[in-house]
Amino acid sequence: MSTDSSHALQRASLEGLKLDWSYQFLTPKQLTDYASKRLPENFSELREQLIKGCFENKSEGRQVTHTLSRSTESVVKDPKTSKFAGIVRRLRSGNWLGATGKPITDIVNVGVGGSDLGPLMTSFALGEFASDVQQHKVTTHFVSSMDGGQLYAVLPVVNPETTLFIIASKSFGTIDTFANIDTVREWIKPAFYKAGKTEQDWVKDHIVGLSANPKAMTDYGIPAAHQLTFSQSVGGRFSMWSAIGLSIATTCGVRVFERLLAGARKMDEHFATASVEQNIPLLMALTGLYNREERGINNLAILPYDGRFRHLPSYLQQLDMESNGKQCNHNDEAIDYPTGPIIWGGFGPNGQHAFFQHLHQGYDSFSADFVLVRRREGPQFTESVQESLAEQQELAVANCLAHRRLMAFGHKGDSARDYYPGGHPSNLLVIDELTPETFGALIAAYEHKVFVQGVAWELNSFDQPGVERGKKIAVDVLKRMQGETDTRFDPSTEAVLKG
Numbered sequence: 266m267s268t269d270s271s272h273a274l275q276r277a278s279l280e281g282l283k284l285d286w287s288y289q290f291l292t293p294k295q296l297t298d299y300a301s302k303r304l305p306e307n308f309s310e311l312r313e314q315l316i317k318g319c320f321e322n323k324s325e326g327r328q329v330t331h332t333l334s335r336s337t338e339s340v341v342k343d344p345k346t347s348k349f350a351g352i353v354r355r356l357r358s359g360n361w362l363g364a365t366g367k368p369i370t371d372i373v374n375v376g377v378g379g380s381d382l383g384p385l386m387t388s389f390a391l392g393e394f395a396s397d398v399q400q401h402k403v404t405t406h407f408v409s410s411m412d413g414g415q416l417y418a419v420l421p422v423v424n425p426e427t428t429l430f431i432i433a434s435k436s437f438g439t440i441d442t443f444a445n446i447d448t449v450r451e452w453i454k455p456a457f458y459k460a461g462k463t464e465q466d467w468v469k470d471h472i473v474g475l476s477a478n479p480k481a482m483t484d485y486g487i488p489a490a491h492q493l494t495f496s497q498s499v500g501g502r503f504s505m506w507s508a509i510g511l512s513i514a515t516t517c518g519v520r521v522f523e524r525l526l527a528g529a530r531k532m533d534e535h536f537a538t539a540s541v542e543q544n545i546p547l548l549m550a551l552t553g554l555y556n557r558e559e560r561g562i563n564n565l566a567i568l569p570y571d572g573r574f575r576h577l578p579s580y581l582q583q584l585d586m587e588s589n590g591k592q593c594n595h596n597d598e599a600i601d602y603p604t605g606p607i608i609w610g611g612f613g614p615n616g617q618h619a620f621f622q623h624l625h626q627g628y629d630s631f632s633a634d635f636v637l638v639r640r641r642e643g644p645q646f647t648e649s650v651q652e653s654l655a656e657q658q659e660l661a662v663a664n665c666l667a668h669r670r671l672m673a674f675g676h677k678g679d680s681a682r683d684y685y686p687g688g689h690p691s692n693l694l695v696i697d698e699l700t701p702e703t704f705g706a707l708i709a710a711y712e713h714k715v716f717v718q719g720v721a722w723e724l725n726s727f728d729q730p731g732v733e734r735g736k737k738i739a740v741d742v743l744k745r746m747q748g749e750t751d752t753r754f755d756p757s758t759e760a761v762l763k764g
């Protein structure tokens with residue numbers, strides 16, 4: 266692969282978001298030839314089906330409709346009459362009173378996987394856009410882990426009488442989520458009993474359910490007015506645009522949520538219509554396919570250079586690896602070629618002081634996506650603080666560009682210690698200025714990248730059979746721990762069970 270620093274700039278853009286693929290070491294001609302070779306003949310038809318919400322998820326016998334969550338089926342299509350928007354406004358204005366008559370001050374989103382990662386990532390990224398007048402302060406927290414580790418941190422800082430829990434679960438049956446909620450139920454009891462209230466009062470006034478399973482929400486005791494539903498055909502890892510995004514809106518406001526969806530919609534239009542050379546998701550998909558198939562690179566590092574994107578690597582890990590980490594095709598036949606790469610990464614500026622050593626001088630091949638925000642305003646600060654922050658932003662940009670260059674072109678100094686092999690292909694995603702729209706467009710671009718790669722590998726990117734077996738074994742182990750069976754496991758497992 267040529268890593269000559271004189272090669273041409275290769276860039277595609279969409280309203281404030283640019284994909285620079287110059288460091289993929291491919292010419293536009295190579296890329297378009299590769300597209301003709303790797304995309305199926307009916308690709309345009311399949312892409313249209315995805316955008317229109319009628320692409321087939323064969324194994325689950327349903328269509329794939331997450332793109333409709335940001336268009337015809339948007340929960341904020343008419344913000345004045347929307348139930349979603351009404352709940353957010355009640356909470357953010359202090360008009361939602363708990364069972365003992367006090368306004369809600371804290372919201373805890375309890376969910377896992379797709380019911381946690383998208384809302385967490387986006388609330389964190391767009392928190393500063395929470396501009397709609399909030400006369401009353403509500404803070405949104407996130408709890409996902411089954412071990413209760415996050416509850417340990419959240420419960421001591423919130424008050425049972427003024428805290429509302431969002432149970433976010435497409436299936437409304439995930440054990441991790443309900444293990445957390447069971448602990449919460451124990452935690453609220455003393456305060457509620459003291460106030461002469463019951464657990465039923467708590468469920469009625471302190472829970473909002475988000476699910477594709479309304480019956481299970483009703484069975485749990487959640488009144489219809491506090492249930493927000495979405496379609497079974499919206500996959501969990503594609504669900505942040507749907508009712509599952511409630512915690513994004515409780516953090517940032519309904520208007521920001523609408524703008525997020527608008528940005529994703531823009532990316533949908535772009536994906537559907539732009540030529541290959543200008544099409545951001547297609548270019549991301551094709552360069553990724555090329556790295557996987559032609560260069561044998563089995564991983565992609567996600568390296569954001571903006572603290573607000575801290576949760577992006579974990580989000581993309583689920584999006585990509587749960588979709589395309591498969592060894593069977595969409596006809597349920599075994600396949601013998603490599604599919605989705607390992608997605609990993611971390612916040613770039615901190616990675617420089619940690620794992621970048623391996624990236625620069627280690628033995629292994631990798632590809633990377635650098636994600637950069639070019640400018641950042643801070644009108645809430647004094648002029649001198651703004652200037653200092655602007656300098657910090659420049660520092661991050663310079664570091665991102667420097668490390669990206671070194672990974673691509675390498676460096677040969679006069680000692681072994683000063684040798685950097687380079688040759689690692691990367692993309693650079695540049696956001697001129699972070700807005701809800703550009704963030705929505707970025708995430709939708711990654712969704713479409715995953716779709717294109719899934720189509721090229723003939724996978725069903727919309728199921729996740731591989732996570733089920735582990736859950737079944739966990740049930741067996743738990744039964745044994747609780748004395749319900751006498752199944753024996755391997756010595757290593759047994760040693761832990763005994764100890």
Ligand SMILES: O=P(O)(O)OC[C@H]1O[C@](O)(CO)[C@@H](O)[C@@H]1O
Pocket residue numbers: 377378379380433434435436437438439442501502587729732
């Ligand atoms: O939203 P639910 O139904 O609780 O599922 C949570 C997560 O669990 C998974 O099914 C994997 O175990 C993910 O696909 C999903 O996002």
